[in-house]
Amino acid sequence: MEMDITLTVNGERIAERVEARQSLVDFVRDDLGLTGSHIGCEHGVCGACTMRVDGEIVRGCLMLAVQCDGSVVETIEGLSDSGELADLQAAFEQRNALQCGYCTPGMLTAAQELLKAGTVPSREEIREHISGNYCRCTGYHAIVDAIESVAKARMGAGT
Amino acid sequence: MKITADTPSALTALDRPNSYIGRAVPRPNLQRLMQGRGQYVSDVTLPRMTHVAFLRSPHAHARIVSINTEAAKKSPGVVAVVTGAELAKVMTPWVGVLTHLKGIKSAPQYPIAVDRACWQGEAVCAVVARTRAQAEDACELIDIVYEELPAVTDPETALDPATPVIHEALDDNLCFERKLDVGDVDKAFANSDAVVEATFVCGRHTGVCTEGRAIIADWNASEQRMTVYQATQAPHMMQDLFAKHLDIEAGQVRVLTKDVGGSFGIKVHTYADEMATVALSKLLKRPVKFVADRIESFVTDIHARDHRIKGKIGVTKDGVITAFEIDDLTGIGPYSVYPRTSGIEANQVVNLTGGPYNCPNYRAQARVVFQNKNVMCQYRAVGHPIAVAVTEGLVELAAAKIGMDPLEIRRRNLFADDSYPAQTASGLKLELLSHHAALAQLDTMINYAGLRTEQKALREKGIYRGIGFASFIEVTNPSAAFYGVGGARITSQDGATVKLDAQGAITIHSGVTEQGQGAEAVLAQCVASSFGVSMDRVRVVTGDTDNTPYGGGTWASRAAGIGGEAAWQAGKALRGNVLAVAGAMLQAKPDELDIRDGLVVDKVTGAERLTLAELARVAYFRPDTLPPGFQAELMATRHYVPRAWPFAFTNGIQASYLEVDTDTGFVKLLRHWCVEDCGTIINPQLVNEQIRGGVVQGIGAVLFEQCLYDERGQMLNGNMADYLVPMAVEMPDIDCGHVVSPTADSELGAKGAGEAGTAGAPACIMNAINDALRPLGATPLTDMPFTPGKILKALGKV
Amino acid sequence: MKPAPFAYKKPRTLDEAIALLGENPDARILAGGQSLMATLNMRLSAPSLLIDINGIEGLGEIALKDGAQNGVIEIGALARHVQAERSETIATHAPLIACAMPTIAHPAIRTRGTLGGSIAFADPAAELPACLLALDGEVDAQGPKGKRTIKAGDYFQGLYETALGPQEILTAIRLPAANKDTRVGFAELARRHGDYAIVGLAASARADGKGLKDVRLAYFGVGATPLRPLKSEAALSRGDIDAAVAALDLDPHDDIQATAAVKKHLAGVLLRRVAAQLMEQRA
Incomplete structure (x- = not known):
């Protein structure tokens, strides 16, 4: 079964015909060429496909593209181009908080959600928040450092 | 000498001006990955590309009695349904033995099981279709009759006479055995005040790379060439193996490896399903893509x-x-x-x-x-x-x-x-x-x-x-000593080619690969230091058998120590070549000059003599102004292997x-x-x-x-x-x-x-x-x- | 792996959804989809039709009804975990749900997952079914024969089996609002934060002078449904924690996380911990 959907992706109005069974992450990757959202498990555990739908972070593998008819979708490409993640990306770079980079778009998107709360979370709170995002490379320590430094910087507390 | 974490070390032997050795400089390729602009194999799409899905054995050990693919062939989007027997005509089997592991034995393994599946998850049939989903739909329509065989699962009893032998031609289930007895162990235990015994068990586990194994094979029949985009740690090794088992020349195979979503040793082996993907492309004369999903990764990644x-x-x-x-x-x-x-x-x-x-x-x-x-x-x-x-x-x-x-x-x-x-x-x-x-x-x-x-x-x-x-x-x-002496065509040496471009910047081509460890940063640091430019003037190219020196890739903690040394030496060699040009241009002795921070300088005073951009301009566009008989060589290659x-x-x-x-x-x-x-x-x-x-x-x-x-x-x-x-x-x-x-x-x-x-x-x-x-x-x-x-x-x- | 093909319909009314269920016996309801989509992606389930109920108005509210004293918290079937997490009403009047919420999966799951979906799916290892049982809550369902209310005690019937009929849709869950006498306890043992627990325990009680009464304990991860150890509840009402632990009559099976013996032992440990929580609030 195929359906027509209309949605906004990274600020761009999109009208596409999709198969009902197509996941949101397959749709943005295969149909829109937005390959920054990654597929790591397709059962909602790894978090590599984390993106934003109508302002909330979601698993792109656990939503259907047809469910996003009328929605506003933001992927890592849009969040990067808008500059929303620039300080977080700079902190990840400085701290080498990524190695292979496959989990990183999802990790950044999830971390931004925590940082938007406008407080300086503890390291434990940061760890808990990103516990739905699997990174095999870093051991997480550097990621926690980077997020912590941005939280402090955004709150004017310095790094 | 001790240094504490994250602080630069002072490395006397390597202490060139503007040295990056020992410095915690950021990796040059991170923004690309962070902004979703990486290029993992799973991201790559080619014209006329098809997708393969494998039907996998649900049994640990079973004879394949029959395979009926008729219904699957009629399923929407299906390009081909291919069995192990059919693919065996395209690709030869392999046996994983090395001569320096004395007595090791194994059985021939095929890209797709031919008449017997030997583990739960072994591919038993392939479906190539326009989309992965369609290929999976058709897999469900393949009718296979299995005759289940007894499964050998407990290593403790694998060698018992009562246990079935998995490969009859090997006589028993022993793959390899090694014994060592050094000194006088019995006497030592007898003379000990305490002897402790314990049995240790290490659990079977796996790599769980965030990106599953991924490969696109593209056989271009018109030029008789196989281009393989593969998430691998060892492109040259894979080039050699693809060629060998397709019975073509290595030069007919190009392996390209860009970004790799984790490897940890998982992606340095020959996988039957990846070999099958290459063979399928040869058979179908068009690109075939395989990305191992998480479920099949668990039963096929080593x-x-x-x-x-x-x-x-x-x-x-x-x-x-x-x-x-x-x-x-x-x-x-x-x-x-x-x-x-x-x-x-x-x-x-x-x-x-x-x-x-x-x-x-x-x-x-x-x-x-x-x-x-x-x-x-x-x-x-x-x-x-x-x-x-x-x-x-x-x-x-x-x-x-x-x-x-x-x-x-x-x-x-x-x-x-x-x-x-x-x-x-x-x-x-x-x-x-x-x-x-x-x-x-x-x-x-x-x-x-x-x-x-x-x-x-x-x-x-x-x-x-x-x-x-x-x-x-x-x-x-x-x-x-690790592999080469055992007869494996796995190179332990590695190479780096360093060239000065027409604006005075540096490009490195290296045989090692990057899966996130930071190999490209290390190569850039080595060359920037030994040649004498800032790191932002250095670009690194890896993962392309057509365009990098022959090398082993990245495994066994070799990229920095071996690939880095080759790059260091290549940077030094290019510095010598560039200073020869500078000497000719400045009518100075090359050994009285140096390259520091992108400038040719007087070695003693540090005074600027020439920019690299100007040197490159002259060497590339006005070589007529250089002394007669002088040829500028603005590219240098060095190899290194521990001896x-x-x-x-x-x-x-x-x-x-x-x-x-x-x-x-x-x-x-x-x-x-x-x-x-x-x-x-x-x-x-x-x-x-x-x-x-x-x-x-x-x-x-x-x-x-x-x-x-x-x-x-x-x-x-x-x-x-x-x-x-x-x-x-x-x-x-x-x-x-x-x-x-x-x-x-x-x-x-x-x-x-x-x-x-x-x-x-x-x-x-x-x-x-x-x-x-x-x-x-x-x-x-x-x-x-x-x-x-x-x-x-x-x-x-x- | 990609899901097998299915059709997708997004009805605007409950009646329409109920009719679709009647016409398509193997259809599945799509609410938050956070469990369903994973099973579809693994081809463990291949329904011919998904009925997406997210377009039905009026199912997404969390509200306190009938005033603050002896009131009822009504949680619409489509209220998402994140709504409950951020809800003042939940924090004040349904503290057990508030305690459980951070242990359920991860933020990007909780933005989509619904409380109603969790109760309808009735995973015996999940937190919310146990909370519903511990709180003596109710489930509102609507089917071709109209609306009905099912008590939590009657609702969970077997492994992923509930009292919902094949054409019935869960529309809301209702919980008694907490008052000053309400005591709640919650603890679970999961190997990793956000995973299904090896064993977990949700509890509610009412302060009774220096003691507790109406103790309700609901274990999860130890049987086919959330389970109440009635003898332990009685012992705890008497203030006898040792007797409550001794009276535990759970009969879990081995699973890949732990053996039955380990689960039973951990259930006892959790009972002591949760009992302490119930007692502490009393002080």
Whole structure:
């Protein structure tokens, strides 16, 4: 079964015909060429496909593209181009908080959600928040450092 | 010389102006990955591309009686349905043996099973379709009749006469066996004051790279050329293997590797389904893409570490270790993996056990047996975590038995820092290690005395914390001794080509590959330093067999030590070439000039003489103005391979501080430390992050991860909800420290650092758990992973 | 792996959804989809039709009804975990749900997952079914024969089996609002944060002078449904924790996380911990 959907992706109005069974992450990757959202498990555990739908972070593998008819979708490409993640990306770079980079778009998107709360979370709170995002490379320590430094910087507390 | 974490070291031998050696500079390629602009193989789409899905055996061992593909062929979008027998006409089978592993044997393996499936998950038929979903739809329509055969699953009985032989032509289920007997072990045990025996079990686990294995093969019949986009650690090795088994010339194959979503040794092997994808492209004359999904990854990505080791140690009452003895048994699946074999892990366990200690008496037996489970092969820190768990587990059990502090027993037995070169009982040649300096630094770093005081005070309140250690050695910078001498076409040398472009910037082409370790940063640092430009003037190209020097790729902690040295030397060579041009242009002697920060300068005064841009302009566009007969050579290539030592061993020691909830058996990791010596540190931040990531992989092994199989060979937890990889909140912060003992084999002096964390962490945490529970009289835990249930059992609570 | 093909319909009314269920016996309801999508992606389930109920108005509210004292919290079937997490009403009047919420999966799951979906799916290892049972809550369902209310005690019937009929749709869950006498306790033991627990326990009680009464304990992860150990509840009402632990009559099966013996032991440990929580609030 195929359906027509209309949605906004990274600020761009999109009208596409999709198969009902197509996941949101397959749709943005295969149909829109937005390959920054990654597929790591397709059962909602790894978090590599984390993106934003109508302002909330979601698993792109656990939503259907047809469910996003009328929605506003933001992927890592849009969040990067808008500059929303620039300080977080700079902190990840400085701290080498990524190695292979496959989990990183999802990790950044999830971390931004925590940082938007406008407080300086503890390291434990940061760890808990990103516990739905699997990174095999870093051991997480550097990621926690980077997020912590941005939280402090955004709150004017310095790094 | 010691340096602390994340600070630059002063490296005299390499102390050129603007040196990047020892500096924590950021990697140049990170923004691309962070902004979603990476190019992983799974992201690549080609014109006319098709997708393959494999139907996989649901049985651990079964004869394929018949395959009916008629319905599948009619399914929407299907391009082809291909059986093993059909694909065997396109690609020849392979056998994973090496001549230096004496007696190792295996059976021919085909891209798709031909008449028999030997593990649950082995591909038995392929569907090529316009989309992956359509290919999967058609897989459900293939009708296969199986005759289930008895499955061999328990290594303990694999060699019993009553157990069926998996490959009849091999006569038995023994893949490889090694025995070693050095010194006089029996006499040493007899003369010991205490002898401790324990049986260690390392759980079978797997790499779980965030990106599944991915490959696109594109056979262009019009130019008779195969282009393969592959997430691999070793493009040149794969080029050679694809050519060999398609029976074409290596020059007809190009392997391209851009970004790779994690590898850890998982992506350095020959996988039947990837070979099948290449063969399918040749058959269909169009691009075929295969991306292993998570479910099939769990039953096809190599597994590792499934070993049972009976260990024995003797000590005197003064804490002198008198002898080690081990009996290792491992089941490696139905085939020895090609081309590195599945004998190396057990071989490394034999080589490495007892490795840090100056103990002349050692006896070892290792047996590697076939079974009907997914294949096992080399995964990050091959054999190390097993050998270190056995060695360090025995050492701490022995220390407890004679009432000696665990650091003190190590002080009394570790090879002395002034005793090198040295050789282990197993015959490993050690150039220069620093066990005692590392231990001393760790002792201070963790405030050991303070931790013990805290531990004691908390025990009185019923809080059980443990402190555990693990000394280790790590194999890095392998020479041809690792694979080449055994007949494998796996190169140990590597090359770098460095060229000056027409604007005076540098491009490096290297045979090593990048999967996130930071190899490209290291190469850029080496060349920027030895040539004399800032890093932003250096671009790195890797992962293309058409355009890089022949090299081994990235594995066995070789990229920095081997690839980095080649790049360092190439940068130096190009500097010489460029200064020759500058000399000609300036009518100066080249040896009175230097390149610093992108400028040709007077060597003595540092005064600017010429920009590189101007030099390049003249050399490329106005060569007519150069002296007659002078030819500018603005590209230089150098290769490097370790020759003086078979391997550059590194060393280190880790410590863990943890708390065991004795009611629930849950372990809370409080802190972890590692002091490591990888020789010259090119980039301290990258080294530390290799250590940290490696430690967490080790933590996965010791506390969480295990491929669970039932007795019929069915994997029970092959998904990410049930196979527990480490996530952030259960992991501790990890502190790193360093000792620097450069290898004299290269000018750079760098050894590898990729596997030290993984090597030591399991043993270290095991020892900390046992330390925590010792006052409660718990049975020592030696059967990884240490689940709450096992801990409760050790405490006698269940 | 990609899901097998299915059709997708997004009705605007409950009646329309109920009719679709009647016409398509193997259809599945798509609410938050956080469990369903994973099973579809693994081809463990291949319904011919997904009925997406997210377009039905009026099912997404969390509200306190009938005033603050002895009131009822009504949680619409489509209220998402994140709504409950951020809800003042939940924090004040349904503290047990507030305690459980951070242990359920991860933020990017909780933004989509619904409380109603969790109760309808009735995973015996999940937190919310146990909370519903511990709180003596109710489930509102609507089917071709109209609306009905099912008590939590009657609702959970077997492994992923509930009292919902094949054409019935869960429309809301209702919980008694907490008052000053309400005591709640919650603890679970999961190997990793956000995973299904090896064993977990949700509890509610009412303060009764210096003791507790109306103790309700609901275990999860130890049987085919959330389970109440009635004898232990009675012992705890008497203030006898040791007797409550001794009276535990759970009969879990071995699973890949733990053996039955380990689960039973951990259930006892959790009972002591949760009992302490109930007692502490009393002080």
